[in-house]
Amino acid sequence: MMNIPFLSLKDVTALHGDEINAAVKRVVNSGWYLQGKENERFEADYAKFIGSKYAIGCANGLDALIWIFRAYKELGVMQDGDEVIVPANTYIATILAITENNLKPILVEPKLNTLEIDDDKIEERITSRTKAICIVHLYGRNAYTDRIGALCKKYNLKLVEDNAQAHGCKHTDGRITGSIGDAAGHSFYPGKNLGALGDGGAVTTNDDELAITVRTLANYGSSKKYVFKYTGRNSRLDEIQAAVLDVKLKYLVEDNAHRKAVANYYYDHIKHPLISLPDRLLDSQNVYHLFPILCEKRDTLHYYLEKNGVGTIIHYPIAPHKQECYKEWNGMTLPITEYIADHELSLPIGPTITLDEVDYVVDLINRFE
Numbered sequence: 001m002m003n004i005p006f007l008s009l010k011d012v013t014a015l016h017g018d019e020i021n022a023a024v025k026r027v028v029n030s031g032w033y034l035q036g037k038e039n040e041r042f043e044a045d046y047a048k049f050i051g052s053k054y055a056i057g058c059a060n061g062l063d064a065l066i067w068i069f070r071a072y073k074e075l076g077v078m079q080d081g082d083e084v085i086v087p088a089n090t091y092i093a094t095i096l097a098i099t100e101n102n103l104k105p106i107l108v109e110p111k112l113n114t115l116e117i118d119d120d121k122i123e124e125r126i127t128s129r130t131k132a133i134c135i136v137h138l139y140g141r142n143a144y145t146d147r148i149g150a151l152c153k154k155y156n157l158k159l160v161e162d163n164a165q166a167h168g169c170k171h172t173d174g175r176i177t178g179s180i181g182d183a184a185g186h187s188f189y190p191g192k193n194l195g196a197l198g199d200g201g202a203v204t205t206n207d208d209e210l211a212i213t214v215r216t217l218a219n220y221g222s223s224k225k226y227v228f229k230y231t232g233r234n235s236r237l238d239e240i241q242a243a244v245l246d247v248k249l250k251y252l253v254e255d256n257a258h259r260k261a262v263a264n265y266y267y268d269h270i271k272h273p274l275i276s277l278p279d280r281l282l283d284s285q286n287v288y289h290l291f292p293i294l295c296e297k298r299d300t301l302h303y304y305l306e307k308n309g310v311g312t313i314i315h316y317p318i319a320p321h322k323q324e325c326y327k328e329w330n331g332m333t334l335p336i337t338e339y340i341a342d343h344e345l346s347l348p349i350g351p352t353i354t355l356d357e358v359d360y361v362v363d364l365i366n367r368f369e
């Protein structure tokens with residue numbers, strides 16, 4: 001029996017281990033741990049990679065999203081109670097960033113064949129209070145559509161991208177996710193495609209005012225030492241993480257290519273009457289942060305794979321509107337989102353899993369009864 005973890009972070013780090021260790025050592029020995037050259041270099045390299053004018057490092061992906069909405073409020077673009085359209089099927093951080101700012105999330109169902117926000121259902125939810133559409137490139141799949149772009153233009157809405165799961169993903173026109181909207185939040189949580197050795201995040205944007213406001217907010221609200229413009233917080237990316245991320249950024253395209261090979265193997269070989277896979281996108285439009293499948297007997301499959309040495313994870317078992325923290329929505333019915341929560345299972349994928357291991361997973365799945 002093979003033993004295949006869902007994701008081995010130890011192996012992921014070891015893949016570029018020598019360079020990562022050298023980078024960490026360099027920072028440790030430099031005596032400079034915050035707001036230094038490592039952040040400067042990584043921010044410049046990441047902005048270039050994404051294709052945006054600015055990248056601003058911050059403490060984590062949730063904060064990145066929080067700062068975007070907070071900055072729009074400080075700039076007078078949004079006010080308490082304004083509405084933000086957001087997919088109902090997302091990791092809860094997307095929604096927390098909205099409610100944290102006293103804005104109102106308007107939950108829109110996904111399409112079952114893409115698992116991403118259904119652009120047929122957005123326009124009917126736009127009101128005079130709508131100020132933004134927040135799309136999430138969930139599972140590493142491009143969620144942007146030209147129709148979403150057209151709606152933002154038509155109703156003068158900001159487009160915010162949650163790019164936590166999609167570093168290096170592209171739209172059909174070649175633009176990289178994180179450069180398509182007015183601003184994007186990125187997470188460098190260790191398990192993400194571009195992961196740090198701890199927490200990290202960034203905001204990308206082409207907007208000069210937004211960039212300086214985000215940077216100020218994430219630095220206690222100060223852009224000049226001991227002068228405070230906003231009641232901000234301390235939410236910075238540290239120098240060690242920036243140095244690690246700059247090493248890993250060099251290999252991101254290569255690491256994503258490996259994920260694509262794994263995903264293509266799954267797409268080509270999984271054949272089971274109880275299992276369906278989301279639409280297969282062009283290779284450029286999916287960086288396969290996760291490989292979600294839908295199964296009629298999900299929990300049995302989960303247990304069966306585990307018993308046979310294969311780690312899988314559910315993303316996510318309880319939809320945001322069914323969480324205790326959002327009691328006011330618990331009575332809502334969002335059938336597609338709930339269907340996904342009840343049937344989704346993510347198979348092992350990452351930059352280090354071998355095709356032999358993937359073949360073992362496929363073989364087990366195809367023999368599942």
Ligand SMILES: *Cc1c(COP(=O)(O)O)cnc(C)c1O
Pocket residue numbers: 060061062063090091093094136138162164165186187188189199200201
């Ligand atoms: C990981 C994630 C976040 C939050 O990022 P953290 O760095 O963990 O705070 C936000 N949105 C999505 C879709 C994520 O997957």
